[in-house]
Amino acid sequence: MALEDYRGDMEMCCRCSCCKFIPMQMVQGAEYSYACPSIAKYNFHAYSAGGRLNIAASMLKKGFNYSDKILDIVKNCQMCGACGVSCNYAMDMEVLEPIQEFRIKTVEDGHTVPALEKVITSLGNQGSMVPVTGKRGDWASGLNLKDATSKKVNVLYHVGCLTSYDKNMQKLAKATVNILQKAGVNFGITGDAEMCCGGRAYQMGYKEDFLNQAKKNMAMIKKAGIKTLVASCSNCYQAFKVLYDKYNLRGDLEVLHITEYIARSLNEETLKPSKKVALTVTYHDPCRLGRLGEPWIHWEGKKIPGDRFVFDPPKIYRRGTHGVYEPPREVLNSISGIKLMEMTRIKEYAWCCGAGGGVNESNPEFAMWTANERIREAVSTGAEAIVTACPWCEKTFNEAIQKNESSLKVYDIVELVEKAI
C-alpha cells in the first residue's frame, strides 16, 4: 500500500498526544512515561507520530515540497513502533505503516540523507549493512559447521550482518552455535554466501533495495530446501518473519528467533541449563522482536461508507499484542541464579535502544541519547546487567555505557544461556 492508501488513517489522528507516551494505564510516575524517543528528544510536535501523520496528510493535499526540515523530521525516528501501540490502545488506525510509507516516498522522490545513501551503496556493492572486513563467514572458521546450501539441515541459522562482521559481536554467533549444538539440532549456516536480510534498508525507506535482498534470500532458501530459519538478530527475525510475509515472499518458511527456539528446546527438554549464573538482570525487549515481531496480517478491503471507520472485511490491526515477549523471559527464568527485575517500559511499550530506522547511521548522537535513557531506566531497577536479544541493541548499549562510564553490564541472552549450559 502506498502513502495515499493511508489517507483515512492519517486523517483519523485527533492530536491527543497518546503516541508520545506509554499506554496511560502503564504510566507509573513522572519518570519513564515517554514512549517515543523522537518527540522526547526534539520536542516539536512534528517529531511525534501524530505530527508526522498530519504533515504527511497535509503534503498529500498540498503537494510534496521537500525541505531540509521535512527530511530531518522524517529521518529522526527509529521506526520503533511504540507510537502505534499507544495510539491503538484506543484508536482504530494505522500509525507506523503510513510513517513507513512517507519514508519510502521521500527515498523514491530522491530525497535522501548522505549517511544512509552510503550504507545502501555498501549494501549494493558488498551485501552488508555494516563495514565489511574479511569474509562474511570468517567467524565460523574452524567450527566445522554445515553449509546449508549444500547439505541437508533441519534449521538454517541466519547470522546477520552485524554479528558476522563486527568482531565484538561474533561471540553471539559462536554462543548461538554452541547452544544449537548442545540442543542437538541439525543446523547449518550459509557462511560467505549469507546475504543481508534487507530489513534495516527497509526501515530507512529503501524499499526496492529491501525487496532485492528479500528475493535473493528466498531464492537461496527455496533452492536449499530450508524449512526453518533461526535468527539471533531481531532485525533479521522481523525481516524474514514479518516483512517478507508482508510482500508475499516468505512462503511457508518457519521463522524463529533464537529465544523462541531455546524456549522450545527447554520445553522439549533437549536443552537443560544446569550451571548457576548469579546475576541480577533486567530485560530489554528489542522493538523488532517484541511489538514489531508480531505476525503480518494480510488484509485487503474497503471502508464501509457511513458514520464509522470500519471496513469490509473487518480490518484487524497489529497493535503489538502478539509480539515475542514471553520466550526470552522464560529462558532467563530457566537459568539458576538469574534474578529478573523488570523496567517500567516493557513488552509492547518498551523504550527503543536507539539503533533502529537508520538513526544509528544518520544521527548517532540521537541514537546514543536514546540508549542513555534506557540505560538510566535499567540502572533504576537495581540490575547489574541489561540483557537483550539483538546485536544492534547490545552494540548501542555498550557504546552508551562506555561513554558514560556506567558499571552496568550488557549481555545478549545467548551469552547467558551459553554460560548456563
Add this chain to the structure above:
Amino acid sequence: MALSKEVYKEFEDVVGEENICDDPAIMPAYFATEFAAVILPKDTAKVQAIVKLCNKHKLKFRAISTGWTGVFPKNTILLDLRRMNRIIEINEKNMYAVVEPYVISAELQAELFKRGLNFCIKGAGSNCSAMLRGHGHLDQTTSADDRNHLAIEWVTPEGEIVRLGSLGSSDEWFCGDGPGPSLRAIISSAVPPGVTPGVFTKAAIKLYHWPGPSKLPVVGKSPRYTLREIPANMMARYYSFPSVEKMWQAELKIGESEIAYELMGFNASMVASNITTCNEEEEEVFRRISQEVQGPGFFVIIAGNSPEDFAYKKKVLEKIVSDADGKSLKSVEDPEIEGILLCQCVRISASIRETFRAGGAFNSIPIMGQRDLTIKWAIGAGEAKKPLIKKGLIVDDGGAFFGWGVEQGHLGKTEIFCRFDPLNPEAKKAVEEWRKEQCARAVNERYFADLLMAKIDESGPSLSNYHLWWRKIVKELDPNSVSPEGGPLV
C-alpha cells in the same frame, strides 16, 4: 507573515536556536493554521520574555500544553509548553500538588497513588495536562472546575507575572483566594467568550484521599488491559433503571449518603466503547448491552477504607439501587470487565475510545446544573439526534446522553455528543446544525450551556451581559490585543 530575521533572532536569543522554528514544514503537525513561529519555553521567565517580545512587536500569541484542540488566528506565535513538564511539589500534609503545564494527568496520578492520594482528572483523559480545568469522572468526590485550583502563577498578556492566592503573599501554594490577590472569576475557561488571556505557567491542584493500592495491578497486553484482581475494598458496577426519574432518585441518594467514589452516568454506548478493543466489537457489544439494560443508567465505583467501610457502602448502594428498581448489568459483574472499567475509569484512559474512535470526530454540548433539570434538556437533544442516526450521519448510540453528579450530587453535569466522520461534509454540517440548535435551546430554556459556538452577543443578555464586562476586563489585561480569544484548550 514570516517573522523578520531581526525579530526571529530576538525570540531565538530567549530560548536558543533549537527551541524555535518558523519552518512551514512543521506547522501542519500542530493545527491547520499558519503560525508565525512555534516556540518552546522552558520556564516562566522564558514565557515572560516571549510575551513581552510579542507585545513589543504587536504579535499575537497563544500557549498550548498537550495541544489537543484550540482555535488559532493565522500568524499567531505558538508557545508549545512541552518543555515545562516538572512536578514542582507534592505536598502530602496540605494535600496539594504544584505542576507545570506539560505534566500529564497520568504522570501526576501515578505519583499520587504512591502517596495514597488522587486528584480530579478531567474527562478529556489522563493524556492531557494535569493543570487542565474542567470536569471528570471523579467529580462526585473531588468536585471540579475552579474548586480544584489553588494558587496559580500566571503570565498576563502584557508579560507581567501574577502570583494568585497565597502565592501572592508567600511562597505557599495552599490557597487560591489569599492571603494575596484572588482573581478566581477571571481565571476561567468555562465561561464565554473563551479562555483567560495570557499563559498559566504553574498551578497548585487540590488532592484527595485515595483508598486504593499504590499501583493498580494491571495485567494483559494492549489494547486489553485489565486488573489481575479487583483491589481490596473496591467494586465497580453499572446499574440501569426503568426511568430517568428512578435513576435520578438513586443518584441523589447515593450523593446524600456519600458512598460512591465515582458516579459516572455513562450510557450503554459508552460502556460498550470502554470495554471493547475495536469499532466492530463495540457495535456488537453495544447491541447486546442495549438489550440488557432496562433504561438509563450509571457506573459506580465503591472504594472502602476498610472492609467494614466497604461492606457498609456496598450495602447502602444495594439498598438504594433496589429501592429505585435498578438492575446491575451482568457483563460488568464479570471480574475481567469489572477490572477493565475500574482501571480505565480511575485512570481516565479510555476517553478517546468513547469519543474519537468510532468516526474520527465528535461534537459535544455540556450543560451544568441540577441533574434532574439538565437531563430533561438532554432528552430533547437526544431526540434531535435520532434523525441524524436514521440517515447514517452519526454513530448510533440510541440518541443517548450522559452525565454525572458533582460534589455528591449538589451540582451536576449533563453532556451529549454526536460521533461522526469528519471527512463526510454532510455529516459535519448536520452535526454543527444540531449543536447550534440545541445550544440555543439550552440558553432559551435558561440552562448554562457551553456558548462558544453560539452567538454570544445574542445570548449574553441572558447572562447579565457578562460578555460585555468580560471584554472590558480583557481590554485592560491585554491593551495590545496580542492574546486572542479562542476555545478552551485541552
